[in-house]
Amino acid sequence: MITKTPRIVTRLVWTSCLLLVVLFAVLFLGVSAGSSSGGMFSVLQVILGQSDPDSTMHAIIWQIRLPRVLLATLVGATLSLGGLVFQALLRNLLAEPYILGISGGSAIGAIAGILLGLSHFPGVSLTAFIGSIATLVLILVMTSGQSVLKKESLLLSGVMVNAFCSSVIMFLVSLTQDAKLHNIIFWLMGDLSTADIRQVGILAGMLLPCFVLIFWHSHAMNLLLMGKEMAQATGINIKAVTLTLLVASSLMVSVTVSYCGLIGFVGLVTPHLLRLIFGPDHRLLVPACILGGGSYLVICDLLARTLPEQGEMPAGVITALIGAPLFIILLKRSGR
């Protein structure tokens, strides 16, 4: 008897291949465009190793643009995946990766670091990370009275903590002056320009295991959609799975945010976009979010740095400007 490849495996392979092709195309585009000019041809030469390693173009592509697009890929992947996981865990389609106090806590930590005059890496990144973990722990402790896993209490606590942190942030911003204020604002808007290949490598080392872990639990997320009780009754160890997913995604989002600031909308919009295209099965959505979410942010970042005549827009603005109408179009098409 010929054993057929299970349908999910075929679909997974096709989806991943498609998205990998998209990602590579997008990476090439990202590396070809930037604030200095240089035709596609010269870019191609540099990539294929045919150019002079001392040339400016070489330096620009390998040391400035490549780290940046790789960072955008990682960040887009993390935020999209984080959004997906929180939407499954909290069974709420409005959930996004910053929802459990991560944005508030990391912002306060970052502002503290900036006001103390620390350098971006590891200084401010570290304080931001500590801030986000502190708020996360705070929320977990606050909700541990009732069942930790009860989604409403987790969600509400997260929203409350974020609101509180927002007011603290506004207070700190109102007191700050000049150059430090600039740094704070750029951090709050999200900033991919600080990419350095070594740091990006460290980030990848921390994020990739989280991606794998979450992918391992993707079918569990499917079952979680039935509700915690039914998932438990179908053989999922709810406590272990929820905790693992919660910790893994919170950690990876915290790490990302600590390095790049608060890039908004990616985590909310991309899981929905991808769900409309690829369907609700998390075994497909997890790789889709990683590859598709990464590609999406690379494109948005590309537009953010090439569209304005002077300087660059925050990438989070583009993700929303493109993402929201795109989502509405897809929604209408799918006839829901």
Place this chain on the structure above:
Amino acid sequence: MVEPALIVNKLPIPTDGKHGGASIDRTILKNCCTTVRLAINISEVMILRYQKIVIVSLLALAGLCAITAQSSAKIFKDQLGRHISVPTKPRRIVSLAPSITEIVFALGQAHRLVGVTRYSDYPLEAANLPKVGSYVRLDIERIVALNPDLCIATKDGNPKAVIERLASLKIPVYVVNPHNLDTILKTILEIGILLNAGSRAVSLTAELHNRIQRVNSRVAQVAHRPRVFFQIGIAPIVSAGTETFIHELIELAGGKNLAEGRIAYPRFSREQVLALEPEIFIITSMARQVVFEEVKAEWRRWPNIPAVRDERIFLVDSNLFDRPSPRLVDGLELLTRLIHPELQE
């Protein structure tokens, strides 16, 4: 290795940085140093007249050293104490702050500039140069694309991370830190040396120095120092504390800065300003004329304020007061005219 004697103003003396072989004549150095040390043995807070001697001696020294230096790149020590290797004749300079652009133009070395920051708006010719982002948000890619052989940065404003990034990309970055008139003049000299315009720098600083001296001597006779409120922010009301150029200029111009204190940019409520009873309001034109009229009208509602009563509310160009460039001296002269109109010749 010869350690060049460093003088209170820490002028960068080019060395070739190699062990053993010194390209600087030790005896000449020693003799100059002795002379100079005499000048130095006065306390750190010197009045400008001593600086003239020091500056001239140093320039002579520097000139000698420059002649004896032999390599095509020199090692300079910038104002942060970093040792930078700079080409002897830098041809592709990127200025990372508007004040530096002004200095380079003032030294007549604009032909060496290949890039400036977005708000480098003075002189007008600077607008034609390629832009590399704003000084708090530099565009590294644009800078690298311009292939500079030297970048000049300021400590305040340019993010440290960017400077380090440029350095890691093998671009020499010379950082200056002008925080008062004294150090501005020093900066002009240093940049002059960097750009092979030493003599031009000397004459420029001498001229600036003279103008400052003239103000000093006129103001020295003044009996009363009017209370000045220098308003740089409209909502909220913000003024300038002791650690700013504005404060130094007000004091030199014979006024009393009402906002002096620890906080660099303190905020005031309207009540606080009223209680201070300023005799002169100086408002900077970050806003446009229309807004200035509104602000003036707002203060006019309080006729008890001496400045309102005497109609001494003035609008000035902010760029004359917040950039550590030669125009700060223009600002000083303007302030003197406004604060002590009776002193005009």
Place this chain on the structure above:
Amino acid sequence: MNSAVKIADLSHSFGKHHVLRQLAFSIEKGEFFIVIGPNGSGKTTLMKLMAGILKPQTGHVKILGIPNREYTPKTLARAVAFVPQRLPVDLPFTVGEAVLLGRAPYQGALGIERERDLEIARQAMAFTGLSHLSGATLAQLSGGEQQRVFIARAICQEPDIMLLDEPTAALDLAHQIKVMDLMEKLKVEKGITVIMVSHDVNLAAMYSDRVLLLKDGEIACIGLPPEVLSFEKLEQTYGCKLLVDESPLGGFPRVTLVPGRYMDSENGS
């Protein structure tokens, strides 16, 4: 040991509220066992304890002779399948995909379906009459059909015991009978022990082998339908006037509710 479920000394409280008090009974293999009782008597809690969703605070629940806590969630899921009262009808999957979810206890982490999984799912859908709907999404189905999807899903777990919490509550008459017949078929053809909570005493009378009447977390009565569904027991438990006679279909009692306007006439007791 022939018992499918054996409960001993089971108590459970939520905070200060005691829901179940020292319950003890057992359910035989292959029985159609129905639990009835007024709201708040603890029926759903009992279901969840049996399904392993809640852990007993005192006492134990033995499934197939082994205490609940000695099972892992996966092994327990192979023995017991649970269909709750409020179904997750917002599940975005198709009928086919939703039913396949029930194979999780036999699959690895990624739930990759093999031939056997697909075969069992097909059979379950045929059993529940859903074969023609396998491509439809849940949102497109009627209440009764959605119910059957989750029953089919439960069947895929190849359980020995099927637990259902008020499955007929939201269904119309035809579907009520359909579901109950389905359960009976499961019991008869596959030997599955069916344990159900119901608020419909007549259905309990018609289908069950034994009935448990629960009141305030305690067993008011347990036994064959005619024993339990006597009007004294029912009136005591439910606190309302009832008429109990034998159903015209024969073999089991029929319970009739008595409206208020009949109160002051002959049927006083």
